[in-house]
Every structure is written in structure tokens, then in C-alpha cells.
Amino acid sequence: xxxxxxxxxxxxxxxxxxxxxxxxxxxxxxxxxxxxxxxxxxxxxxxxxxxxxxxxxxxxxxxxxxxxxxxxxxxxxxxxxxxxxxxxxxxxxxxxxxxxxxxxxxxxxxxxxxxxxxxxxxxxxxxxxxxxxxxxxxxxxxxxxxxxxxxxxxxxxxxxxxxxxxxxxxxxxxxxxxxxxxxxxxxxxxxxxxxxxxxxxxxxxxxxxxxxxxxxxxxxxxxxxxxxxxxxxxxxxxxxxxxxxxxxxxxxxxxxxxxxxxxxxxxxxxxxxxxxxxxxxxxxxxxxxxxxxxxxxxxxxxx
Numbered sequence: 001x002x003x004x005x006x007x008x009x010x011x012x013x014x015x016x017x018x019x020x021x022x023x024x025x026x027x028x029x030x031x032x033x034x035x036x037x038x039x040x041x042x043x044x045x046x047x048x049x050x051x052x053x054x055x056x057x058x059x060x061x062x063x064x065x066x067x068x069x070x071x072x073x074x075x076x077x078x079x080x081x082x083x084x085x086x087x088x089x090x091x092x093x094x095x096x097x098x099x100x101x102x103x104x105x106x107x108x109x110x111x112x113x114x115x116x117x118x119x120x121x122x123x124x125x126x127x128x129x130x131x132x133x134x135x136x137x138x139x140x141x142x143x144x145x146x147x148x149x150x151x152x153x154x155x156x157x158x159x160x161x162x163x164x165x166x167x168x169x170x171x172x173x174x175x176x177x178x179x180x181x182x183x184x185x186x187x188x189x190x191x192x193x194x195x196x197x198x199x200x201x202x203x204x205x206x207x208x209x210x211x212x213x214x215x216x217x218x219x220x221x222x223x224x225x226x227x228x229x230x231x232x233x234x235x236x237x238x239x240x241x242x243x244x245x246x247x248x249x250x251x252x253x254x255x256x257x258x259x260x261x262x263x264x265x266x267x268x269x270x271x272x273x274x275x276x277x278x279x280x281x282x283x284x285x286x287x288x289x290x291x292x293x294x295x296x297x298x299x300x301x302x303x
Contacts, residue, residue: 005269007214007240009247011041014269018254021046023146024097025253026139028082028132029107031058034154034213037246038104040066042253043073047102052091054081054107082107082131083117085298092138099146100139102253105132106154108186114177119298122171128186130171133193133291134298144204150261151197152252153210155190157267158183160275165192165283167290189287191265191278196288198263199281207258210274211248212267214240 005014020042030039031053043049043066051066053059059077066075078094081087108128117126136143136151143149161184169176170185190210197208251269255261265274277283 005247005251007268008244009251009269010243011037011247011250012044014247014250015041015045015254019046020254023101024048024050024099025102025104026050026052026078026100027104027106028052028080028135029054031055031062033242034246034249035104035106036062036065037243038106038249038253039075040069040073041243041246041250042102043075044070045254048074048076050076050078050095050097052078052080052107054079054083080135082127082135083123085119085134088131088134089138089299092135095139095142097142100142101146101148102150102152103136103139103143104152104154104249104253105136105190106152106249107132108154110179110183112179114172114174122173122177122182124182125171125186125189129189129193130291130294132190134295136193136197137292137295140201143206144201147205148258149206150253150258151194151206151208152249153190153194153208154249155194155210155212155265156183156187157212159187159191159212159278160184162188162277163275164277165189165287167286170290188275188278191274192284192287193291194265195263195279195281196284199284200288202262207262209252209261209263210265211252212265212272213245213248214268 025042025047027035027039029035030051039049039051051059051063056079063075063077078091080091111123115123121130165188172182194208194210248266248269252266
């Protein structure tokens with residue numbers, strides 16, 4: 001990909017000259033914000049795109065908006081709640097696709113109060129990491145069936161805080177919960193998971209990477225938080241627009257030279273350094289083992 005891209009690049013600029021008509025992409029949290037812009041952009045380049053969203057009404061509306069932008073696009077809605085193991089499994093079981101070429105793990109949230117998933121995990125990490133871990137695990141046969149499978153984890157510069165992933169308080173409980181600590185843990189897990197996916201499945205043709213979409217890009221991530229909504233409106237004149245925020249995600253999803261993407265972290269459509277903790281293979285392996293044991297446990301509960 002020889003084109004010059006940067007912090008203000010749009011998804012159209014990233015996708016110029018790229019044909020995705022032979023590929024199927026799945027984007028979580030694609031009903032709004034960066035997720036929607038990512039999904040519609042991939043659809044506009046010819047990919048078959050599954051809009052995987054929690055909210056059925058807004059998810060179906062997003063599909064219609066994508067069709068309005070790209071009348072000939074092949075798009076569909078799939079309902080999935082990443083806070084529910086049963087919903088994740090039901091979603092995967094219902095997929096008709098034999099292969100998934102591109103999986104974009106975009107869905108995320110910031111919770112100002114301590115909340116839990118249906119299985120009792122702290123909600124932020126439960127959705128951003130454990131939900132995506134289980135989804136990726138269940139989709140792995142479909143990913144490996146693709147010619148050049150790609151997994152893109154939408155992380156954040158917030159992965160650098162905390163400096164370390166303290167497994168003694170992971171996931172957080174009501175007693176030690178903090179909004180930004182939970183979010184930082186979740187985003188650190190995103191980078192670690194991408195790196196571990198690359199280590200475990202890279203020799204089978206899979207490419208995994210992670211990214212920071214841009215500082216305080218306009219998004220729906222603070223839904224339910226009054227102070228976050230007000231803050232985002234105040235700083236919005238100084239941030240990327242949503243399409244620009246999606247450009248790095250799209251860049252990671254379609255970059256032709258997989259070795260330049262594999263196991264790496266990006267921002268502004270360019271390679272960037274991630275934290276020392278995010279690059280620690282022992283931490284990534286420990287997180288994988290913990291997550292895998294959890295998934296084995298919940299999948300063994302008759303779901």
C-alpha cells in the first residue's frame with residue numbers, strides 16, 4: 001500500500017483502488033460511530049459485511065444507512081450481546097458463512113459504575129475482552145478457512161495505563177473498580193490478545209493486529225455517562241471526525257502486506273509503539289490461558 005496516509009486520512013483514501021468483493025467481513029459494534037464507518041466503508045469496497053450489534057433496532061437501521069450510501073452493497077445485521085455467552089454462541093451458530101475473511105473487534109464501552117456481564121464479569125473487560133475472546137474462539141474455524149484471514153482489535157492509547165496487568169485484581173470487583181482502570185485493562189487486553197493470536201495462529205495464515213483510532217474521536221462509547229457526553233462535545237472541535245477515526249481500523253483490515261501488520265499496533269494509519277506490558281509474551285500467554293479456561297467453563301454449561 002504505497003499511498004501516503006496520516007491522522008486526517010479518510011476511509012475512502014485508505015480504500016482507494018482496493019477491491020474486497022471476494023471477502024466477508026464481520027464488525028462488532030457497527031451500529032454507530034467508528035464501527036459503522038468501518039463497516040460501511042468495507043461494504044463500499046465490495047465486501048460482504050455483517051453488522052454485529054447488540055441493539056436490534058439501531059443495528060438494522062445501520063444496515064439501511066449503509067445501503068443508502070452503497071445501493072449495491074451486500075450487508076446484513078446480526079444480533080449479538082457481548083455481555084452474554086448465550087448470545088455470542090447463538091450468533092455464531094446462526095452464521096451461514098463458511099469463511100470469515102476479516103473480523104473487526106470494535107465494540108466497546110466505558111462504564112462509570114460497577115456493572116457485570118450475565119456471567120458475573122466486570123462489564124467493561126467482560127465485553128471488550130472476554131466477549132471478543134469467545135467470539136474469536138468460536139469463529140476461528142471460519143477464519144482459518146479463509147485464504148488470508150485478518151483479526152483487527154480496536155484498542156486505545158489508554159492501554160498504556162495501567163502500566164501492568166495485575167492478575168490479582170483482574171477482572172475488577174465492586175471493591176476495587178475504577179472507570180478508567182477498567183477501560184485501561186480492557187484496552188490492554190485487546191493489544192495482548194492480538195499479539196497472542198498472531199503467535200498462535202500466524203503460521204496457519206492468520207494475521208492479527210491492534211490499533212488506537214485517534215484521540216477522543218466522536219463516538220458513542222460514553223453512552224449512559226452524562227459527564228463523558230458533555231466532555232466529548234466540548235473537545236469535539238479538536239478531534240478527528242468519525243470517518244477519520246475509522247481509517248486506521250480499515251487500514252489494518254485491508255493492508256495487503258500482512259507481514260507489515262502482523263502482531264503490530266497502529267495509530268493514524270501508521271505503525272506505533274505499544275506499551276512494554278502489551279509486548280510481553282508471558283503476559284499475553286497468561287491472559288490467553290485465563291481467558292481460555294473461562295471460555296471452557298462457560299461453554300460447558302449447556303449453552
